[in-house]
Amino acid sequence: FAELLEAGGLIDAYRQCHPDEDWEKDATWRGAPGKPPNPPEFGRFYGKGMRIDYVLVPESMKED
Numbered sequence: 001f002a003e004l005l006e007a008g009g010l011i012d013a014y015r016q017c018h019p020d021e022d023w024e025k026d027a028t029w030r031g032a033p034g035k036p037p038n039p040p041e042f043g044r045f046y047g048k049g050m051r052i053d054y055v056l057v058p059e060s061m062k063e064d
Contacts, residue, residue, distance in 0.1 A: 011062055013055040023049040 005011065018026065027049025034042025041047070 005056070008056070009059050010056040011059050013057045013061075014051070016062060026051055028053045 014026075029050050029052045031045030031048050031050075032043045033040035033046050
């Protein structure tokens with residue numbers, strides 16, 4: 001991901017505005033639960049926060 005940003009001269013707009021990682025707040029997807037009859041914890045990514053909605057903008061839009 002860092003290589004993509006660098007190659008394209010892009011920045012992650014959300015991370016620019018929110019530099020401190022806080023997965024309770026930052027995660028936009030927390031994984032699907034396991035399918036019955038299994039408990040929710042059987043879901044492969046259940047409870048693991050991920051950001052799946054990146055907004056990439058040119059570095060020239062970066063505010064100081």
